[in-house]
Amino acid sequence: MDKKAKRNTPVMIVLVLLAAIIIGGITGYVVYLTSGQQKPAAEKSKGVVGRITDGWDDGISDEPDGSSQAKSGTSIPGYSSASMNEGDMSLVLRVGNPPENKVGLIATVRLEDGTVLYESPVLRPGQGLEEIPLNRTLSKGEYNAEVYYQCVLLDDEHTPLNAAISAFRLHVN
Amino acid sequence: MKTKKLITLALSAAMISAAVVSVSAATLTQDDPDGKTEVIATIKGSVPEGITYEIKIPDVIDFGELTQPTTNTDSYKTVNYSLRLNKLTGDNFNPGTQQISVYVKDQNAKPNGDDVRFYIANKENSDIKFQYDVYDKVVNPEDIGTISNLNAGSMTKTKGFFLCDFYFEGQEMSGTLSINQSQLYGRDILDIAGDYSGYMLFYSTIENS
Numbered sequence: 356m357d358k359k360a361k362r363n364t365p366v367m368i369v370l371v372l373l374a375a376i377i378i379g380g381i382t383g384y385v386v387y388l389t390s391g392q393q394k395p396a397a398e399k400s401k402g403v404v405g406r407i408t409d410g411w412d413d414g415i416s417d418e419p420d421g422s423s424q425a426k427s428g429t430s431i432p433g434y435s436s437a438s439m440n441e442g443d444m445s446l447v448l449r450v451g452n453p454p455e456n457k458v459g460l461i462a463t464v465r466l467e468d469g470t471v472l473y474e475s476p477v478l479r480p481g482q483g484l485e486e487i488p489l490n491r492t493l494s495k496g497e498y499n500a501e502v503y504y505q506c507v508l509l510d511d512e513h514t515p516l517n518a519a520i521s522a523f524r525l526h527v528n
Numbered sequence: 529m530k531t532k533k534l535i536t537l538a539l540s541a542a543m544i545s546a547a548v549v550s551v552s553a554a555t556l557t558q559d560d561p562d563g564k565t566e567v568i569a570t571i572k573g574s575v576p577e578g579i580t581y582e583i584k585i586p587d588v589i590d591f592g593e594l595t596q597p598t599t600n601t602d603s604y605k606t607v608n609y610s611l612r613l614n615k616l617t618g619d620n621f622n623p624g625t626q627q628i629s630v631y632v633k634d635q636n637a638k639p640n641g642d643d644v645r646f647y648i649a650n651k652e653n654s655d656i657k658f659q660y661d662v663y664d665k666v667v668n669p670e671d672i673g674t675i676s677n678l679n680a681g682s683m684t685k686t687k688g689f690f691l692c693d694f695y696f697e698g699q700e701m702s703g704t705l706s707i708n709q710s711q712l713y714g715r716d717i718l719d720i721a722g723d724y725s726g727y728m729l730f731y732s733t734i735e736n737s
Contacts, residue, residue: 429587430614433628435578435621435734458587506587515727516587518635522687522733523578 429458429506433521440528441495444488450475450502451483458516459507464489466525467499477513493527500525579618581628583694585611585730589705591648591660594724596712603709604672610702611730613694621734623695629735632662632678633688635727644683648707648726656720660707662728664691667704677706687731 432449439446450462459477464487466472473487500523506516586609597603611630637644649657661677678689692701712720 428584428610428612430582430584430612431730431732433581433583433732433734435580435618437578517585517589517728517730519583519585519730519732520687522731 429456429460429516429519431504431519431521432502434502434523436524436526437500438526438528439493442492443527444492446472446487446489446525447485448487448502449483449485450478450487451485452478452480454481456480457509459509459513461505461507461513463503463505465501465503467501467522472500477507477509479509493525495527498525498527579616579621579734581613581617581694581732582615583611583628583630583730583732584614586728589728591705591707594658594707594709594712596715596717596720597709600710600713602673604669604706605709606667606669606672606704606706608666608702608704610700611692612700613697616694616697625737626734627693627695627737629693629733630691631685631688631731632691633683633729633731635729637683637688645679646705646726646728648724650720651723651725653722657726658707658711658724660705660726662689663704663706664701665704666702667706669706672706672708687733688729691730693735 434448437446437448446464448464450464452460457480459479460475461477462473462475463471464473470491472489472491472493475484502521502523503518504521505518507513508516589607589609591605591607594605595603613628616628633644634646636647645659646662647657647659649655661672662679663675663677665675667675678691681689683689691703694701
């Protein structure tokens with residue numbers, strides 16, 4: 356019995372080592388795949404983005420025209436003018452995010468000097484206002500005003516994207 | 529008994545082997561490209577008076593992977609962008625005397641400030657940043673050094689650098705962003721590796737000719 360056991364020992368060692376290598380390999384491969392899948396969810400692109408790697412190339416793109424195309428876009432509303440009466444606490448101005456949108460919008464209505472009249476929460480697609488409640492009243496006169504549109508991803512952090520300003524003339528009668 | 533010891537030893541070796549691979553895998557994924565955000569969106573807006581319009585701007589422009597050149601020579605990477613006047617309403621808009629003018633600047637730029645260039649900054653350390661240029665026309669990488677970019681001059685207006693005028697619905701303009709990867713030359717890759725982002729701010733207004 357002992358002799359038989361001695362004869363089988365090298366075979367057992369080989370089998371066990373093979374099993375160890377296979378288990379290690381499979382575990383490592385699974386961990387590698389899992390880590391690779393989690394990465395995109397953890398990091399998000401922003402307005403203008405890039406990534407540095409340590410490989411070098413000549414900088415010439417593979418695209419036929421020598422560059423890659425920007426694939427995204429958001430249409431921003433613009434206005435020539437809006438009116439309200441002195442003492443009004445609201446302004447008729449349509450600010451919204453139509454249903455076909457894929458990003459969120461935060462709209463800030465303000466005067467050119469930076470005085471904020473209204474700031475919206477994140478407007479999801481399909482949400483918007485036609486009459487804006489104001490933080491303050493304005494005296495009679497002509498004002499340079501603007502709507503600052505911040506595009507954001509619809510994630511928990513509302514990751515910012517590029518932004519736009521639409522300038523308009525505000526008449527207070 | 530000996531066999532049991534051998535099995536225990538071998539299994540321990542397997543566990544250590546797995547742990548080493550796990551660390552390697554984690555290290556490797558730091559160099560993996562991240563997910564790209566591709567969004568197409570439309571916003572409509574109007575006021576009860578005057579002229580209303582909507583301009584499609586790029587919300588994301590992705591340079592993709594930047595690479596560190598091995599020699600200190602120009603190595604441009606470009607990406608194209610486009611704007612479009614999607615909608616224009618209002619009977620009193622006269623394209624003969626009026627236009628919708630669009631300006632652009634880096635979100636952190638100040639008019640007449642010390643630095644009005646466009647930057648992307650490392651997400652983990654914003655002190656590490658690299659400049660890129662904006663062109664108001666599509667430029668091939670091989671022509672980058674010979675054509676003047678928007679931000680070559682000074683930015684005298686709060687609005688930003690003048691980009692284009694729109695006169696009619698459906699009008700489009702295309703341009704190019706370019707980054708010279710020679711900025712990465714000689715830098716410690718361990719210091720600068722990572723994800724970068726920057727923000728462009730587009731300003732539109734109706735102006736008279």
